[in-house]
Amino acid sequence: MFGEGILRGLAETARNFLGSYVSKNRLTTVQYPEERLPQIEAYRNFPFLVYDGEDWQQGLRCVSCFICEKECPPKCIFIEKSTDKKPDAVGKPQFYPKVFNIDVSVCMSCQICVEVCPFDAIKMDTDYELSTTNRFSALLWDKQHLAKSNEHYHKIHPTEAAAVDAQLAAERAKVAAKAKASADAKAAADAKTASAAPATPPVPAASEK
């Protein structure tokens, strides 16, 4: 009979329509601004700069090595290096970025900057409600806008952040051990020169403390 196939298709539609009253699987729409789906942990949107501790300027992990600027496929990162140094996340004195800008209207969220960063300084944020009325300066994010705390990173990507923290702690321990070893060696060498020349007062260890 002509029209049988159409009726069969409509029966399928009717089954879905009536089924949507009883089965949650058939009712898939989410009323967005009121209802929200839980965020998926791996989700990424735009990059941000991680800082440790309280002060965002002191704790910034970025050492302005220009790797992300060079590797960024659409070239949306702009960095200017500082002239002085400050201690970085593992305690070595390093340069820091005087200017760090990301043009998010150019950024394509590919997260290659995150992959190439050897200092775990740049990570991907998950904030997505970012519309502005100004498409020029409001979309050029500066250092202050980009800096977000390590706690924020832990909140959005807990698994990844824990791994990064463990790695940084290991590196910090290594740097501290190395500093201690060199200090010990220096102290021993001082003690040796002190014992070799008894004229000088033999108290280098005490002065070190």
Place this chain on the structure above:
Amino acid sequence: MGPQHPSTHGVFRMDVVLDGERVMKLKPVFGYLHRNHEKIAEHETYLGSMPYTDRLDYICSLTNNWAYALAVEKLAGIQVPERAEYIRVITAELTRFLNHGALIGFLTQDMGASGTPLMYAFRERETILDLFESLTGARMMCNYMRFGGCRVDLPAGWLDQARKFVATLPRFLDEFERLLASNEILMARTQGVGVLSKEFAINAGVTGPILRASGVNYDLRKVDKYGIYDRFAFKIPMGEHGDTYDRYMMRLLEMRESVKILNQALKDIPEGPIIDPKTKIRGFKPKPGEAYGRIESPKGELGFYLVSDGTANPYRYRVRSCCMMNLTVLEQLCIGHNVADVVVILGSIDIVMGEVDR
């Protein structure tokens, strides 16, 4: 027709000469979405082109990633670990599933079935995109494959989630088929419309489901056996008539075969590393030479041709785009049919303008 026509799947113009309602001549006009992809890639590092490949065929970004990664792996002679191969097969087959589902939805949309099949297909697509998001971090622009493997390992519980989802797919396919397959309007609009003969399809370089709908047994998964496709048992569905209805049925049958592959791959996936530890992320410089990597993307043969001169950027980077090649036969398919059929034929060819114009 076009470039701002809702049925043209992007910005695409056709210069059509008509005699009444009948198409006498048709000239496709490309280039409205040209983004200079190949030239940009010559100035990027090898890794830097990976996110751009997502944007070729933006419905199936993971298969594009795979084709490019395969070309670079051939160029540099990198081996891919077992687990990464399995992850690639799983993600590629999920991509094929969502592409074919979306295609059938859009095809019926072009015929005037305003929305219902498309919404059913998108309901499943949504779940697949959620799986992609929890694996790669993005729903469409995944940027997931790397030279010598994949970027991150599967998160905890991903495999169970995927297995549970794949188990529901046959039921969805039955529903999808019941919804449309015997529909008289669909048959009247598609059977005998836009017949592509076997010889012409081969001569024109058409690949993918369209070629198989014309009755040519050519699937790179069987011909090349790239990756680990020789380990899975699956069939290549083939059409007889080469008309729009065959092209539509081909997609439905391929989705069923994809589910078979997914079931086997999700069962056998081993533990192990996901990336070759020797590959470098930064300072990747393959030795001088050339390579052509191709895969069976959901739309046809997608190939990347690379020439390296030993520096960090490719000397030449060329995309063999399946959509572009398939679109070249449009005139022969449309001549003698009505204007309304042009829309349906274009829909059944399955193009994404992002890949046609690059």
